Amino acid sequence: MTGQTLGRPGGRAHMDDNAAICINVGGFKKRLQSDTLSRFPETRLARLLQCQSKESILELCDDYDDTEREFYFDRNPALFPYVLHFYNTGRLHVMAELCIFSFSQEIEYWGINEFFIDSCCSSAYHCRKMDQDREDWDERSDEGSTTSSFDELLEFYSDATKFDKQLLGGARRRVWLMLDNPGYSVASRIISILSILVVLGSIATMCMNSMSEYSLLDSDGQPTEDPRFETVEHFGISWFTLELVARFMVAPDLRHFFEHPLNIIDLVSILPFYLTLLRNLVLESSPALANLGRVAQVLRLMRIFRILKLARHSTGLRSLGSTLRNSYKEVGLLLLYLAVGVSFFSVMAYTVEKEDSEDLSTIPACWWWATVSMTTVGYGDVVPLSIAGKLTASACILAGILVVVLPITQIFNKFSLFYKRQKQLEIAMRSCDFDEGIKEVPSVNLRNYYAHKVKSIMASLSNMSRSSPSEHSLNESIH
Numbered sequence: 255m256t257g258q259t260l261g262r263p264g265g266r267a268h269m270d271d272n273a274a275i276c277i278n279v280g281g282f283k284k285r286l287q288s289d290t291l292s293r294f295p296e297t298r299l300a301r302l303l304q305c306q307s308k309e310s311i312l313e314l315c316d317d318y319d320d321t322e323r324e325f326y327f328d329r330n331p332a333l334f335p336y337v338l339h340f341y342n343t344g345r346l347h348v349m350a351e352l353c354i355f356s357f358s359q360e361i362e363y364w365g366i367n368e369f370f371i372d373s374c375c376s377s378a379y380h381c382r383k384m385d386q387d388r389e390d391w392d393e394r395s396d397e398g399s400t401t402s403s404f405d406e407l408l409e410f411y412s413d414a415t416k417f418d419k420q421l422l423g424g425a426r427r428r429v430w431l432m433l434d435n436p437g438y439s440v441a442s443r444i445i446s447i448l449s450i451l452v453v454l455g456s457i458a459t460m461c462m463n464s465m466s467e468y469s470l471l472d473s474d475g476q477p478t479e480d481p482r483f484e485t486v487e488h489f490g491i492s493w494f495t496l497e498l499v500a501r502f503m504v505a506p507d508l509r510h511f512f513e514h515p516l517n518i519i520d521l522v523s524i525l526p527f528y529l530t531l532l533r534n535l536v537l538e539s540s541p542a543l544a545n546l547g548r549v550a551q552v553l554r555l556m557r558i559f560r561i562l563k564l565a566r567h568s569t570g571l572r573s574l575g576s577t578l579r580n581s582y583k584e585v586g587l588l589l590l591y592l593a594v595g596v597s598f599f600s601v602m603a604y605t606v607e608k609e610d611s612e613d614l615s616t617i618p619a620c621w622w623w624a625t626v627s628m629t630t631v632g633y634g635d636v637v638p639l640s641i642a643g644k645l646t647a648s649a650c651i652l653a654g655i656l657v658v659v660l661p662i663t664q665i666f667n668k669f670s671l672f673y674k675r676q677k678q679l680e681i682a683m684r685s686c687d688f689d690e691g692i693k694e695v696p697s698v699n700l701r702n703y704y705a706h707k708v709k710s711i712m713a714s715l716s717n718m719s720r721s722s723p724s725e726h727s728l729n730e731s732i733h
Contacts, residue, residue, distance in 0.1 A: 275302070276324040280331035283324075290341050297365040299341070333360045345372040354382045416506040430504040433497070436567050437680060446567045449497065453563050456490040459483040460557050491527045494520065494560075515575070516566050523560040569680065573673040580672075581665045588661040595657055596624040599650040606642040614638065628654030 273288045277299070291300045298314055302325060305311045311318050317326035333356070340346050348357060348371060361368070371379055414431070417423035431438045436446035462468050463483050470480055479487075498520045505511045512518060565571035578585070600620035607614040613636040614620050623636045627650045638647050 276322060277327070278324055279327045279329050279334040282331035282334055284334075284338060286338075286341065293344070294341065294366075296367075297341075298363070301365070329363065330356070330360065333357065337361070337364050337366065340366055340370060344370065346370045346375070347372055348375040348379045350378075354379065358383060413506040420506075426504045427506075429500070430506065433501050433504070434566075435680075449493070450564060450567055452490050452493045453560055455486055456557070456560055459486045459490075487527070490560075491524055494524045494563075498524065516563075519559060519562045519565070522556060523563060526556050569673065569676050573669060573676050576672045576676075577665060577669040581668055584661045584664045584668075588658065591657040591661070592625070592628060592654075595628050595650070595653050596621055599624045599628070599646060599653070602646045603638060603643060603650075606640055606646055607638050610639045610643065611636075614643070624650060627651055628657065630654055630658075 274285045275288065275291075277284050277286055286299065288303055291297070291303060294300050302311065302314050305314065308318060308320070311325070315325045316328045318324070319326070333352075336346065336348075336357070337360075346361065346366065346368075348354075358368075368379075414427060417427040417430070420426060432442040432445065436442055463479060468480050468483070498517070501517065501520070502508070502511055512521065562571075565575060600617050600623075603614050603620045603623060604617045607620075614623060619636075623638075626633050627647055630651060632651075638644050
């Protein structure tokens with residue numbers, strides 16, 4: 255039919271009004287009258303009527319049978335009835351069970367404008383689409399700064415399978431899972447509870463040791479530690495050291511052990527004690543060693559970092575750490591807003607208060623007042639006295655509320671995302687089964703092997719707002 259129209263061989267510009275064409279959408283066949291399609295000339299099917307060659311036809315459909323005059327479209331047949339309903343009634347209707355993203359793509363393909371959505375469905379459709387666009391924006395904003403739960407799960411499984419080639423690999427893997435995954439088993443939960451109690455006890459003794467009621471003096475009149483607190487401290491150090499050594503001994507990859515932030519925290523929490531112990535074992539007459547002793551005394555203050563050990567047992571703390579690590583742009587924006595506001599209102603306060611208040615007689619002195627005002631802390635140690643100063647303070651407080659709220663909202667959204675992913679990851683890790691043999695997977699591709707092993711637990715991640723690109727590629731490789 256090259257060189258002719260879709261009508262009779264005479265080559266007319268369009269089909270007869272009574273002519274019909276056959277549409278085949280993914281196996282769903284339907285004959286449509288050309289006059290029905292011509293009512294909407296901007297749509298894909300109506301444009302088919304104006305095609306002059308087979309090449310132009312194939313630009314609009316996937317295939318064409320010249321003999322049967324049948325057009326083939328490789329599209330979702332479940333959504334095509336909505337398109338047919340549009341041609342018959344001139345209005346689009348959107349069912350609640352439809353995916354808005356897929357429906358929007360489908361009507362865009364057929365050349366149907368969203369304007370044709372009926373009033374009964376228009377409001378709900380656009381609200382759902384706006385929600386989807388907002389979720390997509392959140393995902394894109396985290397792209398490059400976050401790791402999907404699926405990829406983290408593969409990394410976890412990759413570490414777990416490294417034990418298969420090691421001596422006593424099965425036993426070491428069980429100990430590793432018990433120490434690094436608090437919810438893995440009953441034993442791991444018991445160890446987790448004991449670790450939390452030891453951390454809290456260590457922090458409590460450090461705080462109580464600073465109270466005068468528990469202060470003791472040695473024979474030289476120097477302050478010394480209460481023996482009861484010292485016993486608790488030694489027990490805590492022994493527990494922390496045992497934990498760190500055990501994790502190091504059963505780590506799947508010793509070279510990357512101290513690249514993990516939680517392992518660094520474990521090391522920092524016990525390092526001051528051993529530096530202090532080293533000082534007590536050497537002669538204090540050496541100046542260099544005496545300097546080491548002073549450094550060790552300073553490092554004793556680092557015992558407060560033991561509170562961070564709770565992050566190993568708390569999903570919220572780990573999510574908070576990930577949020578702060580990946581929210582440097584938002585934090586930088588918050589600091590920039592505060593710096594601009596503090597600078598502006600400091601000058602304003604200095605201008606109106608320099609003659610009435612001695613506390614606000616210089617711009618640097620006004621920085622403190624502007625900072626506590628913009629952050630809505632308001633210590634009350636420095637206050638404006640004049641009416642103009644009080645109006646400036648009111649504007650400063652209101653501006654501070656707006657300045658702080660804008661970036662904090664983004665940081666909170668990221669925290670919610672990280673917390674949800676962390677919970678999903680923990681559920682998936684607890685569901686892992688490492689008892690199956692590797693030989694059952696007929697593939698030499700390591701990534702495909704991992705995907706095969708975790709396929710049975712992916713149901714726990716099904717409620718994620720969007721699947722990661724790696725998940726799509728792995729599912730394709732499995733099937």
